[in-house]
Amino acid sequence: MDALERLEAVEEIRRLKAAYFRTMDTKDWDGFAAVFAPDAVMDMSGEMRDGTTEGEGVTRGNLAIAEFVKGAVDPVVTVHHGHMPEIEILTPTTARGIWSMEDKLRWPEGSPIRSMHGYGHYHETYEKVDGRWLIKTITLTRLRVDAEMA
Numbered sequence: 001m002d003a004l005e006r007l008e009a010v011e012e013i014r015r016l017k018a019a020y021f022r023t024m025d026t027k028d029w030d031g032f033a034a035v036f037a038p039d040a041v042m043d044m045s046g047e048m049r050d051g052t053t054e055g056e057g058v059t060r061g062n063l064a065i066a067e068f069v070k071g072a073v074d075p076v077v078t079v080h081h082g083h084m085p086e087i088e089i090l091t092p093t094t095a096r097g098i099w100s101m102e103d104k105l106r107w108p109e110g111s112p113i114r115s116m117h118g119y120g121h122y123h124e125t126y127e128k129v130d131g132r133w134l135i136k137t138i139t140l141t142r143l144r145v146d147a148e149m150a
Helices: 003-025 029-033 045-050 062-073
Strands: 036-043 058-060 077-091 094-106 113-129 132-149
Touching: 003 029, 003 077, 003 094, 003 113, 003 132, 029 062, 036 062, 045 132, 058 062, 094 132
Parallel strands: 036 132
Antiparallel strands: 036 058, 077 094, 094 113, 113 132
């Protein structure tokens, strides 16, 4: 790949990640599923440390990923921001990246938790399928979580 092709790929991946955050926060679950490769793997096992969330936290397949995230945050007002991406184009059809992230979540009245403010990183790989970049793997690692209990 030449320099222009690499820059175009990086920009396409940046737009892909923007769509990831927007579709999650707006609860557009079909759009959310569409940012992932059909065989994508999401590892949110670090989120399972609270002892109350069911499952292992590893989900396979774009539709299953969308259902998993919907089940976790559909009734929650969420705001996600991604910052300072480190994107490396490996081949014309593969890439990897790390995104600094911050999220704010507010649960509905009557929930045991009122709000959460988190910080961490997304570690991702990408695959270009039929001319379109998609998320192939995604792992969230948290540095800090500030929670307000009800």
